[in-house]
Amino acid sequence: MAIAQNTGTVKGIVADKDSKETLVGATVTLKNDNKTYKVSVSTGLDGSYTFRNVPKGKYEVEAKYVTYKDEDKDFELKVGEVKIINLNIESKSNNLDEVKISGKSDEGSDYKSRSIERKSDQVLNAVSARTIEVSPDLTIANVTQRVSGVSIERSNNGEGQYAIIRGMDKRYNYTLVNGVKIPSPDNKNRYVPLDIFPADIVDRMEVYKSLTPNLEGDAIGGGINLVLKDAPNRFTVRANAAVGMAGSLFDQDYTKFDHSASSKSSPRIANGNGYSATLADFPNNPFNYSTKKAPVSTIFGLSAGGRSADKKFGALAAISYQNTYRGTKTVFYDTDVDRATNEPALKSVQSRAYSIQQERTGLHAKLDYKFNKANKLDLYASYMNLAQNQFRFQSDTTLNLGRVGMGTGRVSNNYRSSRVVQQIFSTNLHGEHEIADNFDMNWSLVYAKADANEPDRASLSIVTGRTAIFDASGNKTGSSQNPILFNSTGAAQSHVWAKNSDEDKTAYLNFIYKPKIADTNVEFSFGGMYRDKTRTSSYDDYSLRLSGSTTQTYDGNINNNTFMVQTVGGSPSDPLNYNFKEKIAAAYAQFKFNVGKLQTLGGVRYENTQQDWVTSANINQIIGAIGSKKYDDFLPSLNFKYALGDKENLRLSYYSAISRPGFYELIPHTGGDPDADYQELGNPNLKRITSDNFDLRYELFPKQLDQLLVGVFYKNIKNPIEFALVNQATSVFYTAANFGNATNYGFEADFTKYISKFGFRANYTFTNSKITTTKTVLYRDAATTGLTQRTEEQTRPLQGQSKHIGNLSLLFKDAKSGIDAQLAAVYTGPRIFTVSPYLDNDIWQKGTITLDLSAEKKISKNFSVYIKVNNLLNTPSELEIKRPYQITASTINQDVANQTVGENVFVRKDEYKQFYLLGLRYKL
Template sequence: MKRLLLTIVHVIFCLVAMAQYDGSIRGTVIDKNTKETLIGATVTLKNQSKTFKTSVSTGLDGSYVFRNVKPGKYEVEAKFVAYKDDDKEFELKAGEVKIISLQIESKSSDLDEVKISGKSDEGSDYKSRSIERKSDQVLNAVSARAIEISPDLTIANVTQRVSGVSIERSNNGEGQYAIIRGMDKRYNYTLVNGVKIPSPDNKNRYVPLDIFPADIVDRMEVYKSLTPNLEGDAIGGGINLVLKDAPDRLTIRANVAVGLAGSLFNQDYTQFDHSASAKSSPRSVNGNGYSATLADFPNNAFNYSTKKAPISTVFGVSIGGRSTDKKFGALAAVSYQNTYRGTSTVFYDTDVDRATNEPALKSVQARSYSIQQERTGLHAKLDYKFNKDHKIDLYASYMNLAQNQFRFQSDTTLNLGRVGMGTGRVSNTYRSSRIVQQIFSTNLHGEHELADHLDMNWSLVYAKADANEPDRASLNIVTGRTAILDAGGIKIGATQNPALFNSTGAAQSHVWAKNSDEDKTAYLNFIYKPKIADTKVEFSVGGMYRDKTRTSSYDDYSLRLSGSTTQVYDGNINNNTFMVQTVGGSPSDPLNYNFKEKVAAAYAQFKFTIGKLQTLGGVRYENTQQDWVTSANVNQTVGAIGSKKYDDLLPSLNFKYALGDKQNLRASYYSAISRPGFYELIPHTGGDPDADYQELGNPNLKRITSDNYDLRYEFFPKQLDQLLVGVFYKDIKNPIEYALVNQATSVFYTAANFGNASNYGFEVDFTKYISKFGFRANYTFTDSKITTTKTVLYRDAATTSLTQRNEDQTRPLQGQSKHIGNLSLLFKDAKSGIDAQVAAVYTGPRIYTVSPYLDNDIWQKGTITLDLSAEKKVSKNFSVYIKVNNLLNTPSELEIRRPYQVTASTINQDVANQTVGENVFVRKDEYKQFYLLGLRYKL
C-alpha cells in the first residue's frame, strides 16, 4: 500500500511538472475591415510536421483558446463562412502563453451604410447591433436569430425582452400588446417593413402582436424616438417588423414541433362544434325586417365534449434566393401554430361602501377557459433591380389568428349573513365563441436615382384587417345551495339546488360581431444630397395620404324558455325547448357603424454631419378628418353621428455625437399625437363579453399630444457586447384612460381625457459575452404622474345622511410599472452546436383599472416570469430545440390597495381569498407552463 501511494504521488508530481512546461495559445478572430470579432469561426492548430491537429470554435466574444500545448513550432489557421482563410506560424516555448489574433477578410465588399430596411443578412445579432449603432433615432433591435433561439413563439412575447417594454396578456396568458416605457398600447403603433398596418382588434387602433408568428420576422425594431419622415401618432414609440427578404443564394429553412400545456395535465380540455354556426347574423343575411326563428340558432355550439391533454403543433418553412445575375430575388414563407391552453380565473366584483368609501364585495366569479389558437402567417416578396439606379419590390403578407374558446363561469352573490358562505344564489354561464382575426397587406415599392444627388422612393399600400365573431353563444343557468338551519337559526348544513333555466330571463344569448379596417395609402419621398461648404447635407421632403374605412356590425339575440315554467338543464340542451325573444337582433345598436378617417401628411427633413456631430431635424404636418354614422337613433343618442377635424404640426430634432468609433451620445426631441380609438368614440353600451364592467363609448374624446425628450449613451465594445444608458421625459396633454363612472344606478367602464400628465425615467441595457457564456440584462425605471378628481363617499356626522365630496388625487398612468427588468443567462458552443438560455422578466405593479373613488384603483401585482429554451445541432442541417414558458407558474393578480375589513355583513364569515388587514383581493388568472419540442432544418 505504501509503495502504491508513493507511485501515485510520483505520477501526479510528474504530470504537474510536465504541465508546467506545456503552454497555451489564445486570441481572437477579427474581421479585417470592420475590426469586429467573429463568432463561430473555426480555428485549427497543427504542428509543423502535420502529425498533430486540433480545432475549436470562437466563442460569443470571438475568442479561442488551446490549453496544455507542448513546446514546438505550430501553425494556427482561421476559417469562417464567406471569408478568406488566414494563418500564422509561430514557435511556442515551455510554459509560454501565446496571444495570436487573426484578421480575416470578407470575400464580398461591405456596404458603406447599414440602412433600416429588410436585408437578407440582417437576421443576425451583429446586424441588429449595427443598426442600433448607426440609426438616426433611438431604437432597440432584436435579430431573427435571437428570436429563433428565444423561448417565444409570437412577436408579442418577444417584445418583453426589450428594455423598457412590458406586455399586456390575453386571457390565455400569452402576450398581446406592448407597453413601451409605461405608455399603454394606445400610445404605440405597429409597422411592417416600415409601413403602418390596420388593426383587426374590435376595440383598439393598434395591432394585437400575438397575431404574428415569430419565425417569419427577420428583425424586430422598437422605436423610442421619431424622425419627421415617420408617422407622428406614436407618443410611446413604434414596433417595426422587418419580414424576411430574399437571400443571395438558395436558402431553405423549416421547423416542426409539438407542445403541451401544463394546465391540461390534470384538466380536461372542453371543445364545441362551431362548424354549423352562421358566419353572419340572421338580420345581416335577411335584412332589417327579418324575424329570427329557432332554425337560425342551432344547438351545435352547446354540444360540448372533452379530451385529455391535446397536443399543440407548430410548423414553418421558408424558401428564397436570387437569380445568377442577382437582379431578381424571391422569397416565400409560411408559419402555422395550433396551440391548446387551459386557464382558470377567480374574480370579485367590487363596489364602494356608501358610508365609508371602503371597498365592498358584491359577488365572486369562478371562470375556467379552454382555448385553441390557430395562428397562420404567410409572407412573399419579389424584387427586381433594373440597374444600380432603379429597383422595385412587391411584398404581400397574410396573418390569421383563429381562436376557439369555451368558458364556464360560476357567479355567486355575496349575500353574507348569519347563514354564512357556501349558500345562496349561483348563476352559471356556459359560453362558446370563435373569433377569427385577419390582416392582409401588400406594398409595391420603388427606389430611383433621378439625377446625381437626387433620389426618389414611393410606396402604394393596400391593407385590410378584420375580425369576425360568429355566434358567441351563451347558456344562463341558475342554481345554488340552500342552508339547513337548526332550531336556533344556526346553519348546520346545506342542500344543492337543481340547475334551472330562469323562466323570466334570457336562457340563451347569441351575439354576432364583425369589424374591418381597410387602408389605401400612398407614400412619396424625395432625397437631395448636395455638398455645402465641404459638408454632405441630406434634404428630404415627402408626403403620405391614407384613406381608412372602418365598418362594424353587431347583433344580440335572446332566447327564453317556451312556456311559463322553469326547466332543468341536465347537460343536454336538446332536452330543453326555447322561443326567440328578440327576433330582430340589434339594428339600432351604435356598434353598427361606418367610420371614415382620412390622414394627409407632409414633412421636410434635413441631415448633416460636421466633425463627430450628426444633426437631423425637421417638421411633420398631419391633417386628420374623421366622420362616423351609427345606426342609433339620432334624437336619443348623443354622438350617433359625428365628425372631427384637426391639424398637427410635429417638429423633431435628433443629435448623435460620436465619442469614439464605438461610442455614441444621442439627444432627441419630438412632438407626437395619439388618436382615440373608433370603438371609444362610438356612443355604445356594452360590447365586450370579457369586460368586468359594462363599457360606455365617449364621442367627446380629444386626441392626445405630447412633447418627448431622450438622452442616451451607447457603447459597443465588441461585436455583440453593448451598454446603453438613457433617460427620457414625456409631457402629455389630454391623456386618455379608462375609468369606472356612475350613471344613475349603474357603473360603466369608459374612456376619458384626464388633464395633463408627465412620464419620465431611465433605462440601462447591458450585454456581455465571455467565450461560450453570455449575460444580458436591462432595467427600466419609469415614473408618471397624473392628477384627477376622485369621489369620496361618507356619512355626514351632523345629519347622518349619506353624502360625498371631491378630492384631487395624483397617481401613475394606467398600465405603467415603476420597475421593469430582464435577465438572461446564455450559453453557446459552436463546436458542439449547443445554444441555450434562461430568461427572467420582472414587471412591477401597475394600475389595471382607474376607479372614480379615492384610493380604490385596481392594481395588477408585480410578477416574475421565468422561461427556458435550448437548441442542439445534431447534423450539418438539422437541430433539435425545446422551449418552456412560465416555469414558475406565475399568475396574474389584481388587488385594491386598501385593507380588507370585517363589516356587519361579513362578521364570522370566511370569505375565500380575502384576509383581514391585507389588500382587497380582486382577481387571479392562472396559466401554468407550456412545453414545446421541435426539429429545425437549414440549408
C-alpha cells in the same frame, strides 16, 4: 500535475481584418510541426479562442471562416507561457464589409441588428431573427417583452398581446410592417394585437423610441416595425416543425364545442332589417360540448428564397402555422364601494375556467427587381390570421349572505362558446429611383385590410345553489344541493354576432436631395402621405327564453329543453352598428448633415385628420350618434448624434407626437367585451392626445455583439386618455376619458456581454409618470348621519405604467457542439389595471417575475432539435385594491376565500401554468 507543469496556453481573438469586428463561430486549429498534435475549437460569442495544456514546442495556429481567406501564424510556445495570437482574417470579397452591413444574407443576424442600432438616425432597439429563433417565444408580442423599456399586456390565455413602451399604454404606440403602418383587426383599438404575428416570419423587429419627420406622428410611446423576411443572396430553405403541450391541461380537461353550424352573419344581417328570427336561426351546436385529455399543440414553418445569378431578381415565400391549446383558471371578485366608508366592498365571487384553441397562420411573399443602378421595384404581400375558439365556464356566487355563510345561497352558472377570427392582409408596391447623381425619389402604394369576425358568441345561463339546514335552535347543521334550473324570468340563452373591418388605401411619395454646401454633405428630404381609411362594424344580440311559464331542469343536454326567441329583431339600433371614415393627409420636410463627428437631423411634419362617423342608433336619444372631427397638427423634431468614437455614440433628441382616440371609444356604445368585468361606454367627446418627448442616450458597441445603452427620457403629455369607472344612474360603466395633463420620465440601461461560450444580457427601466384627476369620496356625515360625498384631487401613475421593469438572460452558445441555450427572466412591477372613480380604490396588477427556457442542439449539418418552455415558475396574473380588507356587516360570519383581514383586497387571479414545446429545425 507533471503534464500541466510542462505545458502552456494559447489564446486570442479572431476578427475581420478591415472592420476589426470579432467573428463568432470561426474554426481555429492548432498543430505542431510534425503533425503529431492537432486540435480545433470554435471562437466564442466574443470571437475568442483558448487552447490549454499545450506541450511546449513550435506550432501553427490557423483560422477559417465562411467567405473569408484562411489565416495562419507560426510561433514557439515555452513551458508555462500564455501565448496571445490574434488573427485578423481577410474577406474573399473586397466589399464584404459592406455586404455584412447591408447584404441580404445578413438581414436576420445579431450583428445586423447591432449595426442598425449604432447607425440609425433615431433612438431604437433591434432584435434579430436569430435572437428570436433561439428565444422561448412563439409570437412577436412575447418577443417585445425582452426589449428594454417594454412590458406586455396579456390576453386571457396568458399570452402577450400588446406592448407597453416606457409605461405608455398600447394606444400610444403603433405597428409597422416593413416601415408601413397597417390597420388593426382589434374590435377596440386602432393599434395591432401583436399576438397575430408568428415570431418566425420576420428578419428583424425594431422598437422606435423617438421619431423623425419622415415617420408618421401618432406614436407618443414609440413604434414597433416588423421587417419581414427578404430574399437572400443565395437560394436558402428554412423549415421547422414542433409539438407541444400546455401544463394547465394535465389536470384540467380541454372542453371543445361545435362551431360548424354557426352562421358568419347574424339573422338580421343575412336577411335584412325587419326580419324576425326563429329558433331555426339558433342551432344547438355551440352548446354541444365534449372533452379530451391534454390535446397536442403543433407548430410548422417554411421559408424559401434566393436571387438570380446576376442578383437583379429576388424572390422569397414564407409560411408559419401554429395550432396551440391552453387552459386557464380565474377567480374574480366583483367589487363596489361602501357608501358610508368609501372602503372596497365585495358583491360576488366568480370562478372561471377557460379552454382556448388558437390557430395562427402567417403568409409572406416578396419579389424585387433591380432594372439598373438607378431603378428598383419590389412587391410584397402578407396575410396574418388568428382564429380562436374559446369555451368558458363561469360560476357566480353572491356574497350578501348574512349569517348563512359561504357555500350556500344562489349560484349563477354561465356556459359560453365563442369563435373569433382576426385577419390582416397587406400589399405594398414600392419603387426607388435615382433621378440625378444627387437626387433620389421613392414611392409606395399600399392596400391593407384588417377584420375580425365573431359569429354567434353563444351563452347559456342557469341557476343553482345550496340551501342551509338548521336545527331547532337555529344552528346550521349542513346544506342541501338545489336543482340545476334555467331561470324562467330571464334570458336562458344569448347569441351575439360582432364583426368589424378596417380598410386602408395609402400612398407615399418621398424625395431626397443631397447637395454639398460649404464643403458639407447635406441631405434634404421632403414628401407626403395620404390615407383613406374605412372602418365598419356590425353587432346583433339575441335573447332566447324558456318556452312556457315554468322552470326547466338542465341535465347537460340542451336538446332536452325548449326555448322561444325573445328578441326577434336583433340589435339594429345598437351604436356598434356604425361606419367610420378617416382621412389623413401628411407632409414633411427634413434635413440631415454632419459637421465633424456631430450629425444633426431635424424638420417638421404636418398631419391633417378628418373623421366622420354614422351609427344606426336613434339620433334623438343618443348623443354623438352622428359625429365628425377635424384637426391639424404640426410636429417638429430634432435629433443630434455625436460620435465619441467608431463604436460610441451620444444621442439627444426631441419630437412632438399625437395619439388619436380609437374608433370604438368615440362611438357612443354600451356593452362590449364579454370578458370585461364592467359594461363599457363610448365617449364621442374624446380629444386627441399630444406630447413633447425628449431623449438622451449613450451607446457603446465594444465588440461585434456586446453593447451598453444607457439613457433617460421625458414626456409631457396633454389630454391623456385612460379608462375609468363612471356612475350613470344606478349603473357603473367602464369608459375612456381625457384626464388633464401628465408627465412621464425615466431611465433605461441595456447591457450585453459575451465571454467565450457564455453570454449575459440584462436591461432595466425605471419609469415614473404622474397624472392628477378628481376622485369621489363616499362617507356618512357625522352631523346629519346621512350618506353624502365629496371630491378630492389624487395624483397617481398612468394606467399600465410599471415603475420598475427588467430582463435578465443567461446565454450559452458553443458552435463546435452546436448548442445554443438561454434562461430568460422578466420582471414587471405593479401597475394600475383599472382606474376607479373613487379615491384610493384603483385596481392594481401585482408585480410578476416570469422565467422561460429555450435550447437548441445541432444534430447534423442541416438539422437541429430545440425545446421551449414558458412560465417555468407558474406565475399568475393577480389584481388587488391597495386597501386593507375589512370585515363588514355582510361578511361578518363568512370565511371569504383569498381575502385576509388587514391585507390588500384581492380582486382577481388568473393561472396559466407552463407550456412545453419540442421541435426540429432544418436549414439549407
